[in-house]
Amino acid sequence: MTDPQTPADATPADELITAAEAAVAAIGDWAIATEAYQLLTVDVPAEHWIEALTAARDTLGLSYFDWLSAVDELADGFSVAAHLADAGAGPVRHLLLRTKVARNAAALPTAVGLYAGAGWHERETAEMFGIDFTGHPHLITLLLPDGFEGHPLRKEFVLAARVAKAWPGAKEPGESEGDGPARRKMQPAGVPDPNEWGPLKGTLPPIAERPARAARTPRAAAGAAAGAAAAPAAEGAEGAPAPRPRRTRSISDGSVSQSESAPAPERPRPARTQSTDAPWHNPVPATADEPSAPAAPPAPPVSGGPGAPAVPPTATEPEPKDGDSA
Numbered sequence: 398m399t400d401p402q403t404p405a406d407a408t409p410a411d412e413l414i415t416a417a418e419a420a421v422a423a424i425g426d427w428a429i430a431t432e433a434y435q436l437l438t439v440d441v442p443a444e445h446w447i448e449a450l451t452a453a454r455d456t457l458g459l460s461y462f463d464w465l466s467a468v469d470e471l472a473d474g475f476s477v478a479a480h481l482a483d484a485g486a487g488p489v490r491h492l493l494l495r496t497k498v499a500r501n502a503a504a505l506p507t508a509v510g511l512y513a514g515a516g517w518h519e520r521e522t523a524e525m526f527g528i529d530f531t532g533h534p535h536l537i538t539l540l541l542p543d544g545f546e547g548h549p550l551r552k553e554f555v556l557a558a559r560v561a562k563a564w565p566g567a568k569e570p571g572e573s574e575g576d577g578p579a580r581r582k583m584q585p586a587g588v589p590d591p592n593e594w595g596p597l598k599g600t601l602p603p604i605a606e607r608p609a610r611a612a613r614t615p616r617a618a619a620g621a622a623a624g625a626a627a628a629p630a631a632e633g634a635e636g637a638p639a640p641r642p643r644r645t646r647s648i649s650d651g652s653v654s655q656s657e658s659a660p661a662p663e664r665p666r667p668a669r670t671q672s673t674d675a676p677w678h679n680p681v682p683a684t685a686d687e688p689s690a691p692a693a694p695p696a697p698p699v700s701g702g703p704g705a706p707a708v709p710p711t712a713t714e715p716e717p718k719d720g721d722s723a
Contacts, residue, residue, distance in 0.1 A: 415432070416432060417431060417432050417437060417439075418430070420437055420439050420457065420492065421439070423452055423453075423456040423457050424441065424448075424449050424452040424456070424457075425441070425445060425448065425452065427441065427445055428440065428441050428445075428449060429441075435491075436493060437492050438493040438495060439453075439492060439493070439494050439495070440496065440497075441494065441495070441496050443496045443498050443505060446477075446496050446505055446506060446508075447506050447508065447511070449494055449496075450479070450508050450511050450512070453492055453494060454481070454512070457483075457490075457492065458485070458490075459481035459482060459490065459492050461481065461482045461483065461484045462479070462481060462508075462512035462514045462515055463480040463482055464480050464518055465477070465478070465479045465480075465508070465518035465519060465522060466478060466518065466521075466522055467522050467528055467550075469552045470497070472500070473497065474497050474498050474499045474500045474503065475497065475503055475526055475528055476496070476497050477495065477496050477497070477498060477505060477528065478494065478495040479493070479494045479495075479508070479515070480492075480494075481493075481494060503526070503527060503528040503529065504529040504530070505528065505530055505531070506530070506531050507519060507532040507533040507534075507536075508530075509532075509533060509534060510532075516533070516534070516535065517539060519533055519536070520535070520536060520537065520538070520539040521539050521540060523536055524538045524539060524540065524541050524545075524548065525540075525548055525549055525550040526548055526550055526551060527548040527551065
């Protein structure tokens with residue numbers, strides 16, 4: 398009877414294998430596989446380099462050759478790595494195949510017979526690191542000019558430009574040929590002193606402190622005291638110039654050269670004519686139903702001659718609106 402909590406098609410734990418174990422089983426027992434950051438890396442001996450590439454292409458289906466390069470490991474020789482992938486349907490599978498060669502005999506068999514795209518990468522690695530790929534059909538320089546001596550990506554390679562001319566940031570002011578004062582060395586935020594932390598701890602000379610300002614000599618101190626004592630005596634001597642009075646005027650008062658004068662008379666402004674029918678003279682609120690008619694100016698009195706009584710103006714009746722009764 399099947400356990401209800403266990404699926405019928407569940408695989409036992411001892412039959413589950415990881416991707417690293419599957420790669421080792423497909424390539425060979427001499428391979429060592431590790432997986433980190435979603436990348437499977439397989440280390441193989443140099444004598445099994447072509448055999449491992451063949452198994453990765455034919456057994457694992459990694460038919461796409463991405464790149465090949467090397468890393469200078471100093472005393473441990475050179476690490477040569479090739480990145481392979483499967484660009485078919487579904488998610489892309491990656492594999493980094495890596496091997497090591499000795500420094501004094503840096504050589505590997507070429508992979509051009511398996512991956513034609515490895516030709517250019519092997520040419521670049523050969524000229525930059527000095528690794529020989531035996532059997533390569535056209536192992537000539539790819540980036541460097543003809544006659545170039547050395548391999549630029551080796552860590553012992555010395556830049557010729559820095560031999561003829563020092564690095565611009567290698568010396569601080571005061572450390573070059575001149576004898577000028579040295580500027581205080583500043584470390585970026587979070588970067589400790591290399592002489593107190595790191596691989597160079599205790600091997601660097603201590604940073605020279607900036608010299609303190611020299612104290613006054615007795616002669617200079619005596620001269621300053623004599624000058625301070627002579628100042629009050631000079632003020633009471635006859636013929637001595639009187640001290641210049643301090644300025645008591647503020648900025649708002651102006652300078653002394655500006656004399657106080659009467660304010661200039663204002664220029665008469667031209668009279669502005671106002672029309673009686675201008676709408677802005679009689680504003681109407683927006684809430685009013687009907688705008689009020691402007692008040693008619695009073696009519697001048699009509700004189701009928703000497704002694705005639707003045708006739709009062711007659712009010713004009715408003716016209717009836719639509720709908721009003723007569």
